[in-house]
Amino acid sequence: MIVSMMQTLVVPILSIIQSDLGTSTANVSWVTTATLLSAAVFTPLLGRFGDMHGKKPTLIGVLLLMIAGSVLAATTTSLLWLIVGRVLQGAATAIFPLALSVLREEMPPAKLHGAMAMVSGTLAVGSGFALVAAGLLTRGADPDYHRVFWLAVALAAVALVGVLVRVPASRSTTGGRTDWLGAVTLAALLVLLLLPISQGHEWGWGSVRTLGLFVAAVVMAAVWVFVERSVRGPMVDMRMFVHRPVLFTNLAGLFLGFAMFSQFIGVAYLVQMPKELTGYGFGASVLRASVEYLLPTTVVSLLAAQLGGILVGRIGARFTLVVGAVFGVAGFAWLTLAHGSSASIILAGLLIGVAVSFGYAAMPALIVASVPHHQTGIANGLNSISRSVGSAIASAVITSLLASRTIAHLPAGVPALPAESQFTLSFAIAGVAFVMIVAVALVGLTRGATPAYAAAGESASPAEAMTGPAAGGVAELAGDRAEEKAAAATA
Structure with a gap:
């Protein structure tokens, strides 16, 4: 919950921060961009650090960093x-x-899918809770945004106590030296990629600064690959990175992050449009937009998380991902064709919430089934980054689309407002993202076997063997196990 809260906590209060600090819109946008960039840097580094030196001490360190940042804010x-x-x-x-x-x-293996689905489902709950809490804490004539960050301090402190008391220490760690060169080059690549994506609307997509950073990102990607292929004990094993199930699961994560954030931004803006001026929208406040239109999506996401875990165990993660994406296509088709009533927006949001939950339930299972035990943290960290990149792209694309065509002949003094067709186009594009997830799951995620690059001693444990259906269902389990034995024998 805290992970997703940090992403959305400031979204409803950016205008308050801008007013209180007397700064520009471009400057205050760094309040969100800074977290996006640091998350892209911290996630793979700390995920790998946890694999090497223990998850519990790494979790404690992460929460202490977050508490320090929240107190400062x-x-x-x-x-x-x-x-x-x-x-x-x-x-x-x-x-x-x-x-x-x-x-x-x-x-235990029988409970692993459900546990991962439940934990993944809290990502959506945290986003909704942050939006509602920020709206409630900044109500009134004299709103104080500092209260929102004190809430983050309190929740992180509770989480820290929980980790200290209830999370067991890792039974085994890989040890080794941290690949600092790989970490620095990956961090540079992610910053060079995400910075122009998040700021391109302000800078101009054709500006020298934006295009120059994209070119630099391509160059840095080549440098990072060279470094990771050259050093001993790389932070990211390139063979794992391009392993087919991992590669296509990350691609699915990119599309899921895009679709999820498109719904959040699109609906939040749409329902706040003043109907008397635009002919559409509901003139909702930030709090009403969060509670009435977005919170139902997050609630159904938590409820659907358990069903997603059950489906992963019954039909496999691959087909669970497909089922979820079909719900997403239906939800965005509904939003595209009928967003003129509150009921339509809420019910379509429920379908999208189910889609997101099923996606969150399926992707960790696909990753866990496809990588050796000692690469679980870094592999899931890269999958988290793929979703963050998708969310950043969605923010840039939807914002640019809404600004590209505005309503003419508005009264004097009224800021430019987007034409309704831009919302329709935004929802249609997000629906296409879910169509791409279906294609990725059916075409790209074929039956997965033990990674060929893993040594015999690192092949799937009994817990991972339970995730054999992650690629296709119970009927494929025997084939997966046979391939595992063959891979181990060959090694």
């Missing part, structure tokens, strides 16, 4: 120090892959 009146606090809060994203690694170690 809650006490400062400087934009610079607020951004520094948000950078520290970005470390929270590493909690997700670390949590899945703990589950893989501690849960």
Whole structure:
């Protein structure tokens, strides 16, 4: 919950922060961009660190960083120090892959799918809770955004106590030296990629700065691959990175992150449009938009998470991903064709919530079934990054689309408002993202076997063998196990 809260906590209060600190829209946007960038850097580094040196101490360190950042954000009146606090809060994203690694170690095979689905489902709950809490804490004539960050401090403190008391220490660690060169080059690649994506609307998509950073990202990608193929004990094993199930699961994560954030941004903006001026929308406040239109999606996501875990065990993660994506296509088709009533938006959101939950339930199972035990943290960390990149792309695309065509002849003094057709186009594009997830699952995610690059001693444990249907169902389990034995014998 804390992971997703850090992503959306400030979205409803950006205008309050801008007003209180007397800064520009471009400057205050760094309050969200800073967390996105730091999360991209911290997540793979700390995920790998947890694999090497233990999940529990790494989780404790992550939560301490987040508490420090939240206290700083809650006490400062400087934009610079607020951004520094948000950078520290970005470390929270590493909690997700670390949590899945703990589950893989501690849960019995029969309960592993359900546990991962439940933990994944809380991502959607955290987003909704953050939106509602931020709206409630900043109500009134004199809103104070600092209260929102004190809430983050309190929840992180509770989580820290829970980890200290209830999370067991890792029974085994890989040890080894941290690949600092690989970490630095990966961090540079992610910053160079995400910075122009998140700021391109402000800078201009054709500006020298935006295009230059995209070119630099391509160059840095080549440098990172070269480094990871050259060093001993790389942070990211390139063979794991391009292993077919891992590669296509990350691609599915990219599309899922895009679709999920498109619904969040599109609906939040749509319902706040003043109907008397635009001819559409409901003139909702930020709080009403969060509680009435977005919260139902997050609630159904938590309820559907358990069903997603059951489906992963029954029909396999691959087909669970397909079923979820079909729900997503239906939800966005509904939004595209009929977003003129509150009932339509809420019911379509429920379908999308189910789709997101099923996707979150399926992807960790696909990853866990496809990588050796000692690479669980880094593999799930990279999957988290793929979703973050998808969310960043969605933010940039939807924002640009809404700004590209506005309503003419608005009264003097009224800011530019998007034409309704831009919302329709945004929802249609998000629906296509779910169509792509169906294609990825059916074509790209064929039956997975033990990774060919894993040594015999690192092949799937009995817990992972339970995830054999992750690629296709119970009928394929025997074939998967035969391939595992053949791979081990060959090694």
